[in-house]
Amino acid sequence: xDSIFVEIFSVLYQFGDVFAFLILSAAGLxxxxxxxxxxxxxxxxxxxxxxxxxxxxxxGGFPLPLAQACAVIAAGLIxxxxxxxxxxxxYARPLDSLLATWGLSLVVTQGMLILxxxxxxxxxxxxxxxxxxxxxxxxxxxxxxxxxxxxxxLIYVIFMRTRFGIYARATMQNPRMAQxxxxxxxxxxxxxxxxxxxxxxxxxxxxxxTMTLIPTMGATFxxxxxxxxxxxxxxxxxxxxxxxxxxxxxxxxLNAWAGQIIGQIGMLVAVIIIIRLLPEGISxxxxxxxx
Amino acid sequence: xELRRSLLVFAGAASVAAMLAAPAMAADPIKIGLLxxxxxxxxxxxxxxxxxxxxxxxxxxxAGGIMGRQIELIHLDPQGDNARYQEFARxxxxxxxxxxxxGGITSASREAVxxxxxxxxxxxxxxxxxEGGVCDAGMISNGAVPEQQFSTLIPYMVEKFGKKVYVIAxxxxxxxxxxxxxxxxxxxxxxxxxxxxxxxxxxSQFAQTIQNIQKAKPDWILTINVGAxxxxxxxxxxxxxxxxxxxxxxxxxxxxxxxxxAPPALNNMHAVANWxxxxxxxxxxxxxxxxxxxxxNETYINDMGYNAYTAVYQYKQLVEAxxxxxxADLRKVIATGxxxxxxxxxxxCIDPKSQHTSHRMRLxxxxxxxxxxxxxxxxxxxxxxxxxxxxxxxKKNDQKQYSPSDLPxx
Numbered sequence: 135x136d137s138i139f140v141e142i143f144s145v146l147y148q149f150g151d152v153f154a155f156l157i158l159s160a161a162g163l164x165x166x167x168x169x170x171x172x173x174x175x176x177x178x179x180x181x182x183x184x185x186x187x188x189x190x191x192x193x194g195g196f197p198l199p200l201a202q203a204c205a206v207i208a209a210g211l212i213x214x215x216x217x218x219x220x221x222x223x224x225y226a227r228p229l230d231s232l233l234a235t236w237g238l239s240l241v242v243t244q245g246m247l248i249l250x251x252x253x254x255x256x257x258x259x260x261x262x263x264x265x266x267x268x269x270x271x272x273x274x275x276x277x278x279x280x281x282x283x284x285x286x287x288l289i290y291v292i293f294m295r296t297r298f299g300i301y302a303r304a305t306m307q308n309p310r311m312a313q314x315x316x317x318x319x320x321x322x323x324x325x326x327x328x329x330x331x332x333x334x335x336x337x338x339x340x341x342x343x344t345m346t347l348i349p350t351m352g353a354t355f356x357x358x359x360x361x362x363x364x365x366x367x368x369x370x371x372x373x374x375x376x377x378x379x380x381x382x383x384x385x386x387x388l389n390a391w392a393g394q395i396i397g398q399i400g401m402l403v404a405v406i407i408i409i410r411l412l413p414e415g416i417s418x419x420x421x422x423x424x425x
Numbered sequence: 426x427e428l429r430r431s432l433l434v435f436a437g438a439a440s441v442a443a444m445l446a447a448p449a450m451a452a453d454p455i456k457i458g459l460l461x462x463x464x465x466x467x468x469x470x471x472x473x474x475x476x477x478x479x480x481x482x483x484x485x486x487x488a489g490g491i492m493g494r495q496i497e498l499i500h501l502d503p504q505g506d507n508a509r510y511q512e513f514a515r516x517x518x519x520x521x522x523x524x525x526x527x528g529g530i531t532s533a534s535r536e537a538v539x540x541x542x543x544x545x546x547x548x549x550x551x552x553x554x555x556e557g558g559v560c561d562a563g564m565i566s567n568g569a570v571p572e573q574q575f576s577t578l579i580p581y582m583v584e585k586f587g588k589k590v591y592v593i594a595x596x597x598x599x600x601x602x603x604x605x606x607x608x609x610x611x612x613x614x615x616x617x618x619x620x621x622x623x624x625x626x627x628x629s630q631f632a633q634t635i636q637n638i639q640k641a642k643p644d645w646i647l648t649i650n651v652g653a654x655x656x657x658x659x660x661x662x663x664x665x666x667x668x669x670x671x672x673x674x675x676x677x678x679x680x681x682x683x684x685x686x687a688p689p690a691l692n693n694m695h696a697v698a699n700w701x702x703x704x705x706x707x708x709x710x711x712x713x714x715x716x717x718x719x720x721x722n723e724t725y726i727n728d729m730g731y732n733a734y735t736a737v738y739q740y741k742q743l744v745e746a747x748x749x750x751x752x753a754d755l756r757k758v759i760a761t762g763x764x765x766x767x768x769x770x771x772x773x774c775i776d777p778k779s780q781h782t783s784h785r786m787r788l789x790x791x792x793x794x795x796x797x798x799x800x801x802x803x804x805x806x807x808x809x810x811x812x813x814x815x816x817x818x819x820k821k822n823d824q825k826q827y828s829p830s831d832l833p834x835x
Contacts, residue, residue, distance in 0.1 A: 151632040252469040258687030259664035272664035346653040354629040
């Protein structure tokens with residue numbers, strides 16, 4: 135009886151861990167790519183920015199949570215600047231925005247390599263572990279899961295429960311009509327992109343203590359973030375969370391059954407199948423179903 | 426643009442001055458082609474390799490070059506991309522007409538470059554420790570190989586910690602072949618592999634792996650995971666209080682994980698190496714001083730950087746003994762068995778049969794504060810395995826990579 139409980143808990147823990155990785159990787163991109171339609175190839179670099187700021191501040195004596203909060207704000211502000219300086223020029227040319235942000239990503243990773251060197255010393259995961267049966271688990275992984283849920287809740291509150299959210303959704307749907315009704319479309323775009331960047335920074339800040347810190351670290355999140363967003367579809371609120379649950383379920387079970395290689399292959403095969411059957415992603419399907 | 430950025434032609438001021446002062450002496454420089462990743466995921470390890478080459482070239486040029494000829498180092502940055510390795514190897518051998526090609530980090534990059542070099546008569550020096558087994562007259566390997574690393578490490582770990590081993594390995598030729606070596610050595614010792622997990626390169630999340638390890642209850646873990654992303658394993662395992670002894674052929678001296686992660690993530694890690702920065706001998710300390718004087722920001726002088734440095738000196742010794750840069754003449758020197766140099770680790774020699782290098786091997790262990798101490802000194806170990814299984818480059822050029830499960834036909 136006990137051992138069944140242990141196994142169930144461990145499966146849930148693993149599921150939560152994969153889910154957190156998918157959702158945190160994808161949350162920022164879901165807004166920037168999912169809602170705004172900007173293919174942001176520099177998404178990983180916003181994640182790296184969050185991680186580097188966190189680690190830099192912790193080395194400078196800040197407590198971890200404060201450093202993480204500062205990292206989120208820093209990534210968000212840089213996001214606003216990138217929107218105003220670069221992305222704004224490309225709304226009518228989505229494929230060019232892909233190229234522009236990819237260029238930005240190359241400049242940033244190489245620039246960081248030159249400026250801060252090929253690696254930064256890690257800060258160590260906050261201590262704390264607990265035992266269930268024969269397994270020991272890190273408490274911090276539960277913090278990551280809580281962070282993922284919080285990110286989803288935050289997106290819900292911002293875009294469904296605030297005036298800004300209504301303006302933002304109106305702008306994404308029909309910018310000209312929104313502008314005619316007095317919405318400051320430019321500001322909405324800049325702030326939305328900033329929120330996306332801040333969420334990417336949040337991902338980096340949360341994972342910073344658990345990972346190797348190198349300028350190209352953002353790349354390890356990129357595949358997961360894009361597949362989650364693409365499977366989720368255009369509507370962040372209806373799409374990203376179910377996509378995270380679905381892909382995490384596939385990956386966790388395959389990971390446990392046949393190891394990480396099969397887990398990764400299986401997840402990508404699942405993505406291909408889902409996109410083939412639901413070209414508009416889960417949210418597209420749910421919206422149609424609802425109608 | 427990309428090429429121009431990554432093209433770094435090194436010609437020291439000393440060499441220019443020497444040429445201007447004595448035009449009669451100005452023989453053509455000896456061109457060394459160098460392929461090292463200084464951007465991309467492997468920059469972390471490629472940068473010390475480039476620095477090692479730069480330091481050796483500078484020292485040799487200052488001391489009068491090789492047979493009075495200055496060295497011109499032509500470095501290209503393949504950015505961790507094996508297709509670029511091939512393109513640049515063709516370019517360096519075909520267009521730049523280098524006298525020797527040095528470099529490559531992963532075994533995948535070496536195997537990408539080797540067939541191209543086999544079609545030329547230009548020597549290729551691979552400067553990493555690796556899974557062993559390459560029997561190719563066109564290549565010299567100056568890094569440590571499994572008979573120097575695993576045949577020492579695994580018996581020690583089994584004796585000290587126990588017979589049950591869990592292996593986490595990167596899923597490409599290095600990881601697969603190293604795991605094979607482990608199985609073979611362990612079998613002779615009566616040990617068992619209680620779990621073996623191959624991880625795709627780039628994977629950074631290990632919660633499931635950690636749990637699998639706890640379930641399998643090994644006595645120790647063999648960690649031959651590769652790359653910055655996979656190194657996250659150590660931090661995550663420490664956070665989950667895995668607390669198991671670890672052994673590896675690449676950690677500490679190569680990836681300096683003990684300098685990159687906060688203690689105690691690498692606690693109880695063991696490795697066998699010919700070089701690690703903590704070596705404390707007069708020759709090693711002198712070498713470290715010169716290195717840090719030239720590159721004050723270097724986090725750690727890793728074994729790859731050290732090998733890259735000694736490779737240039739090994740080449741110098743070969744050329745000066747052969748009085749030629751031709752591969753056939755250099756190989757005649759190797760065949761005598763006297764292709765030796767005094768390196769910072771001590772004397773190292775190239776084995777005529779396999780063209781691999783003998784090394785003084787030491788077993789190191791890391792404590793909870795990430796201090797490194799030498800646990801055992803094995804003395805000089807020859808790269809004997811290839812010769813034992815029937816590779817003899819003085820007689821026959823196999824141009825093949827063997828492994829314990831893929832031996833030459835008798």
